[in-house]
Amino acid sequence: MTAPILVWLRRDLRLSDQAALAAASAKGPVIPVYVLDDETPEHRAMGAASRWWLHYSLASLDAALRGKGSRLILRRGRCEEILPELAREVGAREVHALHHYEPWWRGAEKTVGRKLRLCLYHGNYLLPPGTVTTGSGAPYKIYTPFWRALLERMPPPEPRCAPQTIAAPPAWPKSDRLEDWRLLPTAPDWAGGLRAMWEPGEEGAGERLRDFAEQASGYESRRNLPGVVGTSLLSPHLHFGEVTPAQVWHAASSAGGSVGIFLGELGWRDYAQNVILQFPDYGGRPARETFDRFPWRSGGPAREDLRAWKRGMTGYPIVDAGMRQLWHTGWMHNRVRMIAASFLIKHLLIDWREGERWFWDTLVDADYASNAVNWQWTAGSGVDSSMFARIMAPLSQSEKFDASAYIREWLPELAELPEGEIHDPAPMLRPAGYLAKIIDHRQARERALAAWEQAKG
Template sequence: MSSTRPPSIVWFRQDLRIADQAAFARAAADGPLVAVYVLDDESPGDWRIGGAQRWWLHHSLASLSASLKALGGRLVLRRGRAADELFRLAQEVGAARVHCLAHYEPWWRAAEAELGERLELVRHQGRLLADPARVRTGSGTPFRVFAPFWRALQAIMPPAPPLPAPAEVLWHRQDLAGDDLRDWDLLPTKPDWATGFREWAPGEDGARSALHVFETGIEDYGERRNLPSTAGTSRLSPHLHFGEISPSTVWHTLAEERGAGPYLRELAWRDFCSALILQFPDYADADGRATLEGLPWRDGPEAQADFIAWTRGRTGYPIVDAGMRQLWHTGWMHNRVRMITASFLVKHLLIDWRRGQRWFWDCLVDADFSHNSVNWQWVAGTGVDSAPFYRIMAPLTQSAKFNAAGYIRHWVPELAELGDDQIHDPHGTRAAPADYPAALIGHREARERALAASASTRR
C-alpha cells in the first residue's frame, strides 16, 4: 500500500527485526512510513564496526529487507552521518517524525540528540530488558556493581510481553533513492576470510531457530556453559547484538524453563554493561578505576611478536590457541575461553587490555561496544566492578578443569592425536609435536612478572 499523507520514518540500527520492534510497530500504527538503515562510519569514529560485524550486517540487512518486502515495502539504504542522512530523507518525503529504538553507545546518543533538535524523535525501548533509568539504587543513583543491579532488575521483571509483527503496513512511496546493499562491500572477497562464518544464520529466522535449539537444552545450561567441548551456550549473542530478536522475547520464551536462571542472569549482564556505558561513556578507552595506573604494560618488538602470536593462536598454550583460532575462523569464541584468552594477554603477556579489546572488536560478530569494554575491564581488574588483577587464570588448569580436550582437538589439529592426559599441557608432559610452538612464557614466570608489575603501581 502507499499513501500521499506525510510519513514517519523508522530508523533501524542494531534492531534488525519486525517482531517486537516497538519503533516499527508504532510507526505502522500511526500511518504511512519509510524504513531506513544508514551505514554510518563517521559518527562512531574509531568504533565503526569491524570486519566480522560487517559480514553479519550484510546478511541481517538482506533478511530484514526480505521481511519488509513481504509486507509490501522496502528498506531504504543510505550511507553517511546518520543525523544528516535522516534529516535529508525527512525533507525528501515531508516527514517530521522519526521513530527509533533507544541506543546507549555514546555516538548514537549524540546522533539522537542532534536529530532531536531538527525533527521530532520518538525513542522506544527494546534493546534491553528494561530502561536503565528504571534500575536504580534506593537513593536513585545508577548501580556500579552487578549483584545489586541484578536484584533490582529482577524486582521489575518480567519485561513487557513481546509485540507481534504488524500484519499490515501502510507504506510511503517506493521510489526513494537508496543504495544497493552489494555496493557497500560488506563481505570479504580478496581473500574471503569468512568461509567459516557460514555456520551462522543471520536474520530473524536464524535468531528464532537458535532460540528454539537452545530452549531444548537449557536445563543443563548452568553446568554445560563452561565446557568448551560441548554445545552448552546459547549462541544467541550475535542475534541479540544485531537486534534480530528482542531480550523480551528471549526472557518470555525461557523464563519458565527448568535451569533458565543462570542464563537469565547472563541476559541481565547485557543491561548492566549498557548501564555502565551510560555512566562512563569513555569506558572503552579509560580504566574504570585507577587501580593499575602506571602499570608497566609491555611494548616494543618482543611484545608485538607476542601479540601477533596470540592473535594467530600460536602461544604454546592449547586452550588459548584453540580459542583464538575459533575466533578467527567463526567470528565467535566460547565464553569461558574468552575469559582465558583475555586473561592470558593481559596477565601472562602483560599487554594492555585495550589492544585485546580492539582485536575482539574487529573479529567478533557479536562485538558489542558496552559488553566488549566491560568484559575486558572485568578481566583486567580495571573495571568499576571487576575481578582483582592478582586473580590470574591458569590456562593449563582451566583447560583440564573444564574438559576442553575435544575443543582443542578440533581447533588445534596438530595436537589431535594426544591423549586427554597430555593435550592440556603438551610441553609439560613432553608430548608436544614438532609443529606446535613453544610456550611464549611459563605460567609461574608470567604470574610472578604480572604480580610484580601490579605491585609497582602501589609504590
C-alpha cells in the first residue's frame, strides 16, 4: 500500500491552483492537515478578526474536500512537533506544502524539513518572492522598478483546476473539532457585521472575483471613492489563499479600461513579500534610522488619543467612519486606510507600530507583509515610502473623494447634516455625542513638522 502524503495547509485554503495538493494527489493517498499554531508566530499569532475568518474558511475547505472523497484533519500545537507526530501515526514519509515567506513560517519550514521530507511549491504570488531582481541579481527595494520587472514576466501561468478526486488513506487519523478551537467570538459576539459582509472560503472567493471582473475596467475612477463599491474586496480571500493572484489576473486582465491600475495592486502585494524577505522584522522596525529617534508621543494624553482613534471618536468624520467600518466589518476602504493611518502618525504623533498592531487584530485581511509595508509607507519610515513632511489633510480628502455617503453610513449621528457640513461639521451643528476635534489640523501639522525637524537632528 502506498504511504499517504501529508499536505500541510496554512494560507492556501483552496483546492484549485494548489500545487502542493496537485502534486501529492498525483502520487497516492493524501491527508490534508491544518495546524493551528499560535506558538511558532509568537506575538504574530492571528488576530481576532482573522480567527473569525479562519473558522469559516476551514469549514468551507473541509466540505469541499469531502466532496472529493477526502477530509481536513485539524491539529493544534507547534507545526514542527505536530507534523512529525502525525506522520508517525499514519506512516507518512513526505509533507507537501506551499512556500510561505513570513519569518516564522520560513523558520518552521526549515525545522520541519530536518525531520521529514518536505516538498515545497510556489503558488501564493504572481512570481516567487525573491525571483524578481535587478540586472545584477539584487532584490528591488523600490516598487516602481520592481513592478516593471515583474510585468515583463506576466501573465502568470494558467491556473490549474482542482483534482477530480483525492485518494483517501486506508484509515483517517483523529482530528480536532473545529468548534473546540473557539475561533468565533461569543462574549460578546461582535461579528454580526462580518457575517453580513463576507462569505469566507473558495466558493465565496470565486463569486467575489466574478462580480469584480465585470466592473474591473472602471477601477481607476471608482477605487478612491469610499461611498461606492469600487475595489475588488478580494484582499481577505487572497490573504487566506482561497483564490490565487494568477486566477485573479486571468479573470480580470482582459477587462480593458483601467484594469492595469488594479493589476498594479496585485503587484504591490508581491512587492510587500519581497520586502519582508529582505527585512524579516519590517513589521516592528523602521527601515530608516531617522525614525529610531523620532519623538513619538507616549503617556496618558497619547494613550487617550489612541483610544479615541481606535473607537472612531477623533472628531474627524472621515477618520471616524473608517475606524467604525473596520470594527463592524473587519475591513476598511483603501483610501480611508491611508487617511486614518496618516492621522494617527502625523496628527496624533503616535508610533505607527501602534496602528499596525491594531490593524493586525481587527482586519480580516491582516497580512504581515502588506500591513507592515503600508504602515511604513505612510509613516515615511519604509525603504519605499511617502515623505513624512507630506501630511495628508483628512477634511479636504473627505470632500475630494466624495465621502459624504460613506460618513452617513458609518456615522449615523451625522446623517442629517447637509452636504456642505458633513465633512467638517461646524461646532454648533455637531450633534450631542459627537465630540469636537481632538486636535486642530493646522496645529497638528505644525507639531508634526517640528517633530520631524527634531528627529532629523
